[in-house]
Structures are given as structure tokens and as C-alpha cells.
Amino acid sequence: MTQRHAWIDASAGVAGDMLLGALIDAGADVEFAQRCIDQVLPDSVRLRTEHVTRAGIAAIKVHVDVLVADPPHRTWRTISTMLTDAGLPEPVRTSATAVFARLAEAEGRVHGVPADDIHFHEVGALDSIADVVGVCAGIFDLAIDQLTASKVAVGSGFVRAAHGRIPVPVPAVTRLADGWTLFAGGEGELTTPTGMALLATLCAECTDLPAMRLQTVGLGAGTKDFAGHANVTRLLIGERTEVAGVGAGDPAVVLEANVDDLDPRLWPGVLADLMAGGASDAWLVPIMMKKGRPAHTLCVLAHPSATAGLRELILTRTSTIGVRQQEYRKFALPRAWSRIRLGDGQVMIKIAHRDGLIKQVTPEFDDVVAVAAAAGKPTRVVLAEAIAAAQHAGLVIGVPVPENARTTPH
Template identity: 60%
Template sequence: MTRHLWIDASAGVAGDMLLGALIDAGAALPAVQAAVDAVVSDSVRLEVDGVQRAGLRATKADVIMTVDDPPHRTWSTIRTMITDAGLEPPVRDHALATFAALAEAEGRVHGIPADSVHFHEVGALDSIADVVGVCAALHDLGVESVSAGPVALGSGRTRAAHGSIPVPVPAVTELSTGWRVTAGGEGELTTPTGMALVVTLAERSEDLPGLVVERAGAGAGTKDFPGRANVTRVIIGERQAPAAAEDAVVIEANVDDLDPRVWPDVISRLLAAGADDAWLTPVIMKKGRPAHTLSVLARPDRAAALRSVITATTPTFGLRQSGWTKFPATRAWHTVTVTGGEVRIKIAHADGVITRATPEFDDVAALAVDRPVLDVLTEANAAAVAAGLVPGRPLPAS
């Protein structure tokens, strides 16, 4: 069983609406504020209040600016801010992937590189607070997987910095590729930030899956439409982890003219942008040239953003992409205590029985400050055995 969150965006979704829904469902506001402060210290304050939308109770989350003249920020600047903020790895990685998708969409709309996309003034702080806040709230709630129903985008026209534009706005249209959408009503019902969060965090678009429901939450939009509740809802519950096959793509490029010292950065950026895995294979190309084949495994809906990362970070003149089928093992996590801190143990299991248990290496490396990594790894493995996390033993209760 995994803790699953389903997003009901049938009335639309914005970053603050999804944040309000998660806080309404039990995410701790202090934990969310702390994550936002780590990225934009003393710049914004999150406030929540109970409101009604078309007669339904919901939580309204507001981002209050505490600076008078916030600067414009590019995606490359925001990426550095999030990377250097010391966030929990899941919060950091989800926030980076969401902003990468948002910047890529805005870049295609305006015909500029994603790294050059500007998030203007207050909008930059709003987006950072919404994206980081949502990712921190998911982490605080212990959510392990996410899916979403059809998204209502709206209709008509709206005002933007460059004048009147059609709804859905171009960035939302770009982000919606491959997702089930509806008009849902008049006006702009879904914002680019809201859509970027949905397509990045949700594994698939689906109707409400089978769950043992634990809790639910509703986040309010700013406007109160008569006869139509302007809310984004979330439902959280236990879901049986499927052992079914999953669609995937592999994107590849042969590169023979990149300084090998750059490869670790390329792979890190791909993983931050949502790749499931990325690796290099030494090859010999034409004219006997030594080279590397870069391979990236990902969900199909993340392929476009990952292709952009590859073309931006390597000198390749072309890419190839093929469809694959994944059969991922059912996974769970358990934490053990070692000298100096804690290490997460990644567990593969089937029918309630452990098939493999491995210490999370990033946790091991972070604790190996004054002693060898091997010593910490050995201690973590011993702690896992002492906790009964060995193949053939029952999966411990979460």
C-alpha cells in the first residue's frame, strides 16, 4: 500500500489553490513556510483562512509580500536559489522539475531559451512560494504518489502583460500536452503554475482511483463564482501499489566532443528535471572516435522537457527517442538510525515480503563527513539487518 493523492481540478487549478487544498488536508503551515523561507528568506509570508466558494468551505492560501521592490528573476537564477536552499531532496527535486516544465513552456511560447525566461517581480515570489510550498506540503503529508483528474482550463479571454490573450493562455496550452482537459467554464480557471504542478507531480491523468480514504482538502481560488465552487480538491488515501507495466521512453544521443568533466552536471540536471534514470555508455563512433551514448529513461509526458535539457547542456546535433515498457518493483521506505543521524532504507517487496533492501546512498554520503563512506554504509546495512529489513522477511508496518 502507498499513500496516494488525487487532484480534482474539475473547477481549475492554480498554485495557491493546490497549496490551500494541501494545507486544508493537514499539511503543517510552519513546515511549508520554513521551506519557502529557505529559498526566499524574509520575502513572503504565507497566510491561510477559511472561506466559502459557492457555499462550500475551503482554505484560501495567500502569499503576502514582505519586500517593497522584489527583483525580476530568470529560471536559471531560481534554479540556483532552489538548489542552494538546503531543502529535503524530494522537495528540491519536485520544485526544480516543476519550474523546469514551466520555464520550458514559457520559453516555447515566447521563442526564447528556457534559462532566459523571466518571472517578473511579484510573480516570481508568488511562483516560488506556490511551487516550493506545494512540494513541501506533499513531503510533510508523506505522499508517495500523485494522479489527477481532467483539468478545467477555462474559456474566453484574459488580460496579460502584452494585452488581451485567449484562454487557456499559451503556456497552459503548452503544458497540457498529453493531459485530459475541459473548458469547464468562463474565464481563466487554470494558471501556468497550477498546470505545471499537476503535470510534473502527477504520474497520470485518471478518474478517482480505488483508495482507502484518509483525508481530503479543498483550496479556494480568489473569485467566488455563483453556482460553481471555485476550488481545487485533493483526496489522500492508501492505494495498493500496482505491479503492472508502465509506459516509458528512452531518449539517447551520441556525443564525442564534450569535456568529460561536464557529464556529472548534465546527468544531475536531467534527474532534477524529472528523469527516472540517466546514464552513459562508452562507444566508438565513426572515424574511430571515442564517445559516450547518453541515455535517459523517463515518463512520456516529461520527454519534451528532458530533450530541451539535453540540447541545452550538450553539443549534440540530434536526439533519438523510443518507447519502452517498465516493470518497476513495488517499493517502500524505512528509516534506521546510525552514528550521526538517520539513513533511509529503500525496500523492494512483493505480496508483503521483502525482496531487496538497500541504504539510500545520498543519506549515507551526507553523514560521511568525518569518516569513510564505506564505514557509514556498513553501519547502515547492519542497522537494516537488525531491523529485520532483509529478503524473505515480512514488510514492516509503516
């Protein structure tokens, strides 16, 4: 199978508007991005694109025109509610929420306060919210299955922000960049917290350009036109052939904490926050602690690049006073997804495969629940119908994976 892959060249830096410009230059529909932004910020901002050159290289500059008065700051809770209530495609909402959750955790670590108490300044402004939602909409619109990114030029010197004169890279960028390779690359602020949060949240890894069949290139321009280098973020999109089998595995980390004094009604929200914050999986194991106290071990599986933010989430969302961490190799069968129609709704079917043949077929349970609720049927009945519909569509163990199957659920 092939996947549609995008590699972000951040060797000259990255900001939210630069990445959005690169996506639009690569073919993303600016009006679709605008509609998504309008769902979060109705009648508040307008995207405007301009063809510019930076050090003689043509690129798209995105301007976010603010149409209303912009409050001086917003809390993470406020932005989270805005995204939850917006009528966005679910992948766009999930990605945007994860980016702001990562930003909140980074800002919390910088200022020594819980993420829920963070008041965003620059990254909470209307234009920054528009940048994040617009980028997530552009990735969805271009049907990109996976993103990776280069080493990141962060700049040098000092900038003036809401808290005064601060060094470059600014503290939030350094917190967001755990596990990434950084270099100065020039004077000034070349990478913003919003840009770094988008990379750290949405990209699978920091890597050199991977082998792929190139399809299109997009360039997004920053505001300044430096004499020494092109102030652009590049986006290279192409097809990568998925290697059969499980290979040498992927790096993974498991974070664990024993908790015996948390109100059990809070656990579903904790697990949801961890998944939104970049965890691959999160679960609870019932245990018996010393003196016979019942408790749970919270387990979180993640890519190493996400562990710093997830550790902070565990410490702020639970009552634990410590987290242990163990490195692993994760060996997973390749996966694909195929959407089937079920009555008036749709259910995504997850397909595990190897050597081109289907090994497992599973309906996505959240889709099943949504269809059952809309149809007024018991969930178990709709689950059985989804399994039967998948078999009728030819999604059967032992047969080849359909050519039109996607490599991500989005």
C-alpha cells in the same frame, strides 16, 4: 502494503494558491509551509488563510502577502540558486526545483530561447515562488506517497499578461500539459502555469479518481466566485493497497542522443538536470562513432508525460542536434523505504519486494556519502556499516516487508 495517495480534482481548474489551500484544508501545517518559504524568501512574504465559500461550497483561500519590493522578473538560475541555498527538507527542495525546471523549459519553448536564459515574469514573482514551495512543503508534511490528478479545466477567452493580451489556455500551460487531458470548463483563465507545472511535475498520471480508502478531503479556493461553478481545487487523500507483483507494467519512454563533442566535465550536471526535470533514470553509454570518434549515448528513462520537457533539456543542455524516442513497458518490483540510524546520522534503506517478501536491500548512496563526510570516515566503511545495520534491523532478503516501511523515500 498500503500507500498514502492524493488525487487532485482539477475539473474546475488549478492554481498554486488553490492547491496550497486544499493541502492546508486537508491538514497540512501552514506554519511549517511558512517556515519552508522563509528559508527561500526570508522576511519577504506571509501566508494568510481565509475561510470562504465558492458557489456555496466552503473552502480555504490562501493569501500570500508580499512584505518587500518585488523585482519585475527573475531568471531560472536565480530561483535555482535560491532553492539550492535554502535550508529546506531535501524532498521539498527537490520537488520545488523540479517544478521550476519544468516551468523554465516550458517558457523557453514558448519564447524560443534556452531555459537558462528565461526571465520569469508572473511565475517568478514572490507569491508564485511561495505557492510552489508551500505546496511542496504541504505534500511533505502530509506524508503523501503518490499524487495523481484529474482532467484539467483550463478555461477560455483572453487574459492580459506581461507580454500583452494572450489566449487562454496561455502558451506556457499548453506546453506544460503535454500528455494531459484538457477541456475548457468555462470562461477566463482557470488553470495557471504554476498550477499546471505542479500537476505535470508532481503527479504520476492524469486519471479518474482511483480506488482508495478515503481519509480526508481538502478544498482550496480561487480568487473569483463564479456563478456557474465552484472555483475550487479539491484534494482527496486516502490509502491505496499496492498490488503484489509486476502486473502488466507501466508505460515508459527512452530518449537517446549520440554526443561526441561535449566537454566531459559537463555530463554530471546534465544528468542531474535531467533527473530534476522528471527523468526516472539517466545514464551514459560509451560508443565508437564513424571515423573512429569516441562518443557517448545519452539515455533517459521517463514516464511519457515528462518526455516533452526532457527532450528540450537534452537539446539545450548538450550539443546534440537531435533526439530519438522509443516507447517501452517498464516492469519493476514494488519498492519501499526504511530509515535506519547510523552513528549521528541516518541512512534510508531501499527495499525491493514481491508478494510481501523482501527481494533486495540497498542503502541510499547519497545518504551514505553524507554520513561518511559528517563522521570523517571513508565512504566504503560507512556503506558496510549501513548494510550491517540494515541486517540488524531485520531488513533481510526473504523476510516480510516491515509494516512501517514507506512507499516513497520521502
